[in-house]
Amino acid sequence: MLSRDRVRLLVDAPWFNKVITAVILVNAITLGAETSPALLASFGDVLHAIDRLALAVFVVELALRFGAYGRSFFRDPWNWFDTAVVAVTLLPTASGSFSVLRALRVMRVLRLVSVVPSMRRVVSALLTALPGMASITALLALVLYVSAVIATKLFSGVAPDYFGHLGDSLFTLFQVMTGEAWSEVARQVMAEKPFAWVFFVGYLVVTSFTVLNLFIAVAVSAMQNQVSEEHAEHDREEMAATMEILTEVRRLRADVEALRAKASA
Template sequence: MVNAATLGAETSSVLTDHVGGLLHAVDRITLAVFAVEIGLRLYVHRGAFFKDPWNHFDTVVVVIALVPAAGPASILRALRILRALRLISAVPSMRRVVSALLEAIPGMVSIIGLLALVMYVSAVLATELFGETAPGHFAELPISLFTLFQMMTGDSWADITRQVMAERPWAWVFFIGYILTSTFVVLNLFIAVVVNAMDEQTTSTEEQHTDDRLTVMLSEIVRLHAKIDAVLAAQAVPAGPDRDRPEGHVEAGLSP
């Protein structure tokens, strides 16, 4: 968090003029801490370090920050802000959300394909129908695709629709059908897939915690049984002179 705040403060010319040296020093210190941390984790976990995808993520982010920001590589200086994304790997709740999003990708691919198909068909129709009426929005296929994407996000769709309807009054049929299909159907499918993935991730996490608690309880029960068996065995086979005592004799104060 300190690193993210420092990188944000360095974008301010006022702060850079007054405390630029301090900000740069804090940035170097945090980068050194990150590098040492990665080195220690690699030393401790050895080969197991590379089995965790989050370790790959942290390593790439730190390595990018270590690239000298000079010459052709100066563009990489802006990528230092990626270090702020290490919060994702550090906060368990954020990790669960990102894991759920990654698990939702296979289901989202089909929805993305459906959305692309709807936009392509609609863009071809819009270019043919409204290219001459509103050339600024539907002159060619790429322009139509951008306009329909803009309308899907809800940006200025009413202005574009009214401009076309001024000459084509029936155009509302096309635009309402497109907005209903793309925005209220396809985009809500995205939400449904992501929510379902997050619900499965939460359920899986709760089941894992339950299994861990059961494992601890079973281990404790086994330990207690072993302790009881040891006590009973010690009472059943007394040491030294006590071996001559009759069977079934119980030392005073002891119970089976």
């Protein structure tokens, strides 16, 4: 029976993390191959066997991690994420209302986020940026709603397919915000109201060129803050290690002085 310390050394070993990453990638390829009827007809048994083997590896990995860390296993949110992803794929998928869960097996690929440190940093930064993004989302929704009310009042008679009522206007302006065929909408309205370009250009400037770019700014700022915190934590660890070495050197120097004093006596 392996001790907890040995299991912890196993699950924290770099090669163990690389093996799990390789299993996730192989499982991702097999799940994609299962969407091809030709490959499924020729290699269906092999693909299903690899899929079950990958699931078994993930279950054993989580069991080892839990055995290594005990209750502290659940203190890490990423362990909760891995457990939830694997648990979903363990649910019955044979028939009935659970048949849709078979398609959710591809969620195992998302475990790359928790396994690859760079992906984990990106997701962590995005999560820390959520409060700022929520404020920007509220601002964007407000601009969209006000613009939709204005467009409905101005253009409902000119382009009823696009601005016939508030729901149509909201959808059309969301489409315009993404840049999808906005010129066609604008030109149809401008055929009757030439100065409508002022509304569309102003709306695009406010939404696409200003508000949407704020999302990028908030995300980049969060990533920079996280990188700075990681560097600061690394510097603190190095400083602690240096101080520990200096303390040990002073202790050795004191022992040497004590030995010299005894020798001279």
